[in-house]
Amino acid sequence: MIVENQMEILRQISDIADSAGVVNQIDRKHRRIVMAYTLEPGRTHIVYVRPSNRALAEEPAVTVSSPCTIFENGSRPRAMQEKEAGPVFVSGCQLSASYEILEIRDRSMVVASLVHTLESLDENELVKSLACVAIAAESYE
Numbered sequence: 001m002i003v004e005n006q007m008e009i010l011r012q013i014s015d016i017a018d019s020a021g022v023v024n025q026i027d028r029k030h031r032r033i034v035m036a037y038t039l040e041p042g043r044t045h046i047v048y049v050r051p052s053n054r055a056l057a058e059e060p061a062v063t064v065s066s067p068c069t070i071f072e073n074g075s076r077p078r079a080m081q082e083k084e085a086g087p088v089f090v091s092g093c094q095l096s097a098s099y100e101i102l103e104i105r106d107r108s109m110v111v112a113s114l115v116h117t118l119e120s121l122d123e124n125e126l127v128k129s130l131a132c133v134a135i136a137a138e139s140y141e
Contacts, residue, residue, distance in 0.1 A: 007028070009051045010032070010033055010051070013033050017033065017049075022130065023035065023036070032048045032049060033050070034048060035048075035049070035130060037130045039135065039138055045134035046067065047066045048065050048066070049062055049063070050065075059118065060117070061115050061116060062115070062116055062118055063113050063114070064113060064114045065112065065113035066111060067137060068110040068112055069109070069110050070107050070108070071107060071109075072106065072107055097113060097114050098112070099113075099136070110140060112133045112134075112140065116129065
C-alpha cells in the first residue's frame, strides 16, 4: 500500500473518531492513530488503529489493536504457545477480538485486535471496537 494512501486512510479514521467524540492523534512515523480508552476511572488502555496489510472482501481494511503485555528478549509466553489465536469473546461486546503475538526487535508483544473494512467503520463501530480490544487487553492473563 502506498504511503500517501495509508495517510489518507488515517485521516478518514481520524475524522470518524472526531465525529464520535474520541480524542485521537495521527502518529505519522508509525502510520497509525493513537487513542486512549478509559475502562473505569484511572484505568485506560492505549488503542491503535492502522491500515491493515490485508484486505477484507477486496476492500481496504483497518486493524484496531491494544497491547496486552510485552515480553523481553523475544520470549513468547507459554500460554500463547499453547493457545490458539482464535477469537476472544468479551462480555458485553458483540464483536470478538483475537490475540496475536508481534515480534518487535528484541521483544514479543501480545495484542488484542479486530479487523474491519474501512467502509464498515463508522462512529458506532469504532467506539465498540475500542471498547472490545481494550477489554480484551485488560482481561488477558
